[in-house]
Amino acid sequence: MASVRPMTASDLFNFNTCNLDHLTETYNVTFYLDYLAKWPHLCRVIEGHDGRIEGYSKTESSPYSPLPSNTPYEPSKHLSTHPHYLPFHGHITALTISPSARRLGYATLLTASLEAQCDAHNAWFVDLFVRAENGVAQELYRKMGYSVFRRVVGYYSGGGDGKGEGTDAFDMRKPLSRDVKGECVRSDGERWEVEPEDVW
Incomplete structure (x- = not known):
């Protein structure tokens, strides 16, 4: 029987077999250590x-950035005026x-x-990026309550098809308890195209 447990630094040397899929994004040990520390x-x-x-999985916790009015984020007020702002x-x-x-x-x-922790x-x-051509992953996340919020044009520098061309990503989101009205998600996210520099 498998069990979910917190990641440790020594685990970084033992999960190479998880990274065999060409659609899997892999990173160096320093990258993971930075996340483990934070x-x-x-x-x-x-x-x-x-x-x-x-x-394995890892999530980062993105902090608030001050809005011009220095007021708490409210989706109903700020999503239209600050469409790229991430609460x-x-x-x-x-x-x-x-x-x-x-x-x-x-x-x-x-x-x-990870959702429970967030x-x-x-x-x-909670959000994540998935290659636009990776329909299997998209369906998996949809079954878990995620939906496409926007399409990030040319987000991945190497094509998942091996041609080396930049490919698009879907930014998929799942609202948590704080978003009572579901204001941080969209029903038509596939048609909202943004550039990679707009998602930070």
Whole structure:
């Protein structure tokens, strides 16, 4: 039986088998250590019954930035005037399952664990980027309550098709308890196109 547990620094040397898919974004050890130092409660692994790492995920917690009026963020007021502004939210930077452990519900387990942490810290929503051509991942996230908020044109520098051309990303969001009215999501997000520099 697999279990979700907090990620440790030594885990970074044991999850190479999770990164075999060409659609998986991989990073260096320094990148993960930085996240572990800043947001240890938002980094998780799934450990199999044999002690092997079968999946991992990490989320960052994006802080408030001061609005011109220095007032708390309110979606109904600020989404139209500051469309690229990101209120306090969780962003899933990486979520990867080993090919041998797929279709066991592990991605859902990891995502739910991270969502609970973000909800406990009063975030507005959780979001993630997925390649526009990765329909399997999009369907998985839709089943978990995510929807496309916007299309980021040319976000990925290398094409998932191996041609090396930049490919688009869908910014998918799931509202949390703080967003009672669901104001941080859209029903027609696929048609909202933005440039990569607009998503920070």
